[in-house]
Amino acid sequence: MLSLVNTDTHVLILGEPGTGKEVVAKSIWDLYRKIIDKEFNPFDCGQFDPNLIISELFGYEKDAFTGANQKKVGIVEINNGRMLYLDEIGNIPIQNQGVFLRFLQFGEWKRVGATKTNRSNIQVIAATNRDIYDNNIFRADLKDRFHEIITLPPLREREGDVPLLTDHFLSINNRNVSFDNSVYEKLEQFSWPGNVRELNMWVSRICRKYKDIQLVWDEIPDALKPEEIKYSSGFEFPEL
Numbered sequence: 001m002l003s004l005v006n007t008d009t010h011v012l013i014l015g016e017p018g019t020g021k022e023v024v025a026k027s028i029w030d031l032y033r034k035i036i037d038k039e040f041n042p043f044d045c046g047q048f049d050p051n052l053i054i055s056e057l058f059g060y061e062k063d064a065f066t067g068a069n070q071k072k073v074g075i076v077e078i079n080n081g082r083m084l085y086l087d088e089i090g091n092i093p094i095q096n097q098g099v100f101l102r103f104l105q106f107g108e109w110k111r112v113g114a115t116k117t118n119r120s121n122i123q124v125i126a127a128t129n130r131d132i133y134d135n136n137i138f139r140a141d142l143k144d145r146f147h148e149i150i151t152l153p154p155l156r157e158r159e160g161d162v163p164l165l166t167d168h169f170l171s172i173n174n175r176n177v178s179f180d181n182s183v184y185e186k187l188e189q190f191s192w193p194g195n196v197r198e199l200n201m202w203v204s205r206i207c208r209k210y211k212d213i214q215l216v217w218d219e220i221p222d223a224l225k226p227e228e229i230k231y232s233s234g235f236e237f238p239e240l
Contacts, residue, residue: 005148007033010104010147011125014127014149016152016195018194025125033123037083044087054099055112056074057100058109059077060074060111084125085126088127088129089126090137090138100142103120124146176211183220202226
């Protein structure tokens with residue numbers, strides 16, 4: 001899928017929390033933007049009051065609203081010419097998504113309280129853990145402004161990835177800890193509701209306790225074992 005992306009491609013990444021959406025965004029930046037951008041630029045829409053997201057993105061003029069005591073330059077203007085990673089775009093109120101949609105399609109935007117239209121050349125990589133087809137959260141045409149949509153399945157549907165990811169996280173922790181096959185077999189039986197992030201944290205906990213050892217499942221204390229067996233998800237991202 002990343003082979004279809006270039007420096008002009010707007011990409012929407014869908015997936016449950018912890019599935020690695022930001023990892024994919026950083027991979028796009030590494031492949032296509034690292035040599036031309038100064039840095040990877042994330043903006044978490046979930047960190048702001050939903051009613052303030054548009055003013056944070058596009059800025060505002062002095063006296064545009066109560067408390068706007070001076071002009072503010074927005075994230076979009078600051079990062080003109082670069083890639084911008086927008087996490088949790090489902091927090092943008094649906095009544096404000098038309099402004100965001102026009103920015104995606106034409107690169108046009110206005111500061112809140114301004115009449116002048118500005119243009120920016122920005123590659124947008126956006127992500128959400130919410131249902132893009134829920135018309136109570138997203139405008140139906142918002143997804144159509146992205147050139148590519150990438151769906152990341154939850155870890156419970158990626159059994160073959162669990163051993164590979166586990167080995168990767170073991171190597172990162174650099175404690176010379178390894179697992180017997182009994183551990184991998186058990187790990188594939190758990191649901192991992194926190195997905196890749198939860199597996200990473202679990203491996204880190206094991207590595208904080210042990211060093212220079214190969215562990216079998218029965219040697220791991222119950223207090224350190226994952227708790228939830230697999231279950232059926234109540235929501236699945238549809239095929240695109």
